Amino acid sequence: MAELLVWPTLVAYGLAAVAYAGELHGPGRFGRLGIWGVRIGWLAQTALLVAQAVSTDGFPWGTWAGALNLLSWLVVAGYLVWGCKPRYRLIGLLVMPFATALLVLSWAGGGTAVDERDGGGWTLDAHVGLMLAAFASFTVAAAMAILYLYEERRLKHRDTGLLRLRLPSLEALDRLASRVALVGLLLLSGGIVVGLTRLDSGELDAAMTVTAVIWGVYATALILRRETGLQGRRLAWSLVAGFTLVAFVLPLTHFAS
Amino acid sequence: MKLALAGISHHTASVELRERVAIDLEAASALARRLARDGAQAQEAVVLSTCNRTELYLAADDHDHVARAADDALLALAGQNAAALAPLAYRLADESAALHLFRVAAGLDSLVPGEGEILGQVRDAFEAGAPGPVLDRTFRMALHAGRRARVETAIGESPASVPAAAAALAQQVFEGLEGHNVVLVGAGRTSELTARNLRSRGATVAAVVNRSLDRAERLASSLGARAVGLEDVAAVLDGADVVVSSTSSPGFVLTLEALGSALRARRGKPVLFVDLAVPRDVDPSLASIDGCFVYDVDDLEAVVSASLDGRRTEAVAAERIVAAEAERFHAWQASLAVVPAIASLRAQAEDIRAAELSRIEKRLGRLSESERAMVDTVTAQIVNKLLHGPTVRMKEAAMTPDGLIYAEVVRHLFGLGEDEA
DSSP: OGGGGHHHHHHHHHHHHHHHHHHHHSTTTSHHHHHHHHHHHHHHHHHHHHHHHHHSBSOTTOSHHHHHHHHHHHHHHHHHHHHTSGGGGGGHHHHHHHHHHHHHHHHHTTTTOOOOOBOOOHHHHHHHHHHHHHHHHHHHHHHHHHHHHHHHHHHHTTOTTTTTSOOOOHHHHHHHHHHHHHHHHHHHHHHHHHHHHHOOTTOOOHHHHHHHHHHHHHHHHHHHHHHHOOOHHHHHHHHHHHHHIIIIIHHHHHHHO | OEEEEEEEETTTSOHHHHHHHOOOHHHHHHHHHHHHHSTTTOSEEEEEEOSSEEEEEEEESOHHHHHHHHHHHHHHHHGGGHHHHGGGOEEEEHHHHHHHHHHHHTTTTSSSTTOSHHHHHHHHHHHHSBOOHHHHHHHHHHHHHHHHHHHHSOTTTSOOSHHHHHHHHHHHHSSOSTTOEEEEESOSHHHHHHHHHHHHTTOEEEEEEESSHHHHHHHHHHHTOEEEEGGGHHHHHTTOSEEEEOOOOSSOSBOHHHHHHHHHTTTTOOEEEEEOOSSOSBOGGGGGSTTEEEEEHHHHHHHHHHHHHHHHHHHHHHHHHHHHHHHHHHHHHHHHHHHHHHHHHHHHHHHHHHHHHHHTHHHHTTSOHHHHHHHHHHHHHHHHHHHHHHHHHHHHHHTSTTTHHHHHHHHHHHTTTTTTO
């Protein structure tokens, strides 16, 4: 019965995504509707996750479909930290369709079902949890980076509607994106360390290699920011590149290996 | 009590005529007090005088009299120009006058819809005037309407001038302007105004760059900045976040050749160039460098125009708020018409109660003090409960077109006012 909670979640997330698209055309009209959609959907999904956790002995999101369910929840939770502020709401235009798509995939793969399963051991649970939290952070950071690039483009092209649709300032987006990416990098590092404890020698596969590359991309970008003042569009593109690896290359290598 | 308004504004009169009747707050206060003190003209008065309008709000019992008094007082301000002013003045009464004041307070009657200063000016005029029950209520409702219009709509949010647009754009690049440095290139009035606008939002004016160092020093000292010659402009740009330029130079003053390497060395750290000069000072190709944003006068005016369009859209929502407040005013004013009848009815009931208690005084004498107090309280409560319904209904009926008939019926049925007759 609890798995039915996926429907209000999907409806609310979908509604929020549409509302944010409307906000782009008519600033101020749909933003509030969007954020309420996110809040209601997130609460429904939280209830679904709680139901899954209660019914399972251990970590219920160890499968790829279950992981997508948790990842979707983490992405929306990360968005809600800033999304409640009116100027940051439009990050939802990027985050919510992605979160909705993750949830749909999860549902299609049976990741939203509430049934009795056995967990995979605490190290695997911690590894998966940390990796998913890292990927959620990278998703939110990428959304902020894309918003940075959009706002920068509007400023460069002297868009006359700049002050009608007010987004966060470039400085704020730059700082927040790098901070969220740093949190993601720390979580990813933790996930990798925990994963290495489970690794038998010679077991390195393509997914692990891509994960190492992802770690390298984010670490390089953040070190360059600290040491050489890398910021603005270059940092934004680095975060988008890192997210591309997370969202597209990593799943491909994961399922191929 | 009747409300009357006589005034002129930018809608009806040119600045030459408006300045004839414009008075400062002190004179407005003195005029309001003089008009209200002389009870023959009005019992209450508030004078609102700004650069866009001079309006006299008067309240008195006699409608025709107070309207004439407001008109006379306004024309008296014009002195010899009274004849020229008379056909341009507007005269409004009661609800129309209140609605006009509400629109003024909300910024809907302003040259730039939603401009921020008018609400404070209305408040100042009210506090400096001589309001009584009617004007006190009317102005408080106007201030409430003005606040609601600004809080519940975005009518006052977008910039309405080029300096304000420049400052708002800077805030789109930098989160807040606190701790950010502004460099002025040119020491003219326009760049000074823009710098002051940025400074009011927390920015620091770091340097004033000018061909003439004397002029640069004069402006720099008033802004707490340092003066720099035009040849050293590249050196001060390193720490600049916003560059405001308005020289009278015939060609570009800030070029890609001169500044390109210095700006590239910032590695994407944002810098906003605000070019207020015509011909332009800032080479537009600077915008090709990562982190550089260049806005000229046309760009800023386009931003202002777009935001004014936004204000006009928001004005529709603000008009709805003002209309709702005007409706509340109407209800309040209508209730005033039945207040004498209600007061007479309550006074008569109280007289009857007191008379009846007095009639049985001897029998009540046997009661203790507390028992007598209880009888007094209970009879007063009975009277209040009996009159509560008719009082509320009369106030409600007063808002309908034939509402005053109810008051007349009550007067007739209870014989109110017959003794005075």
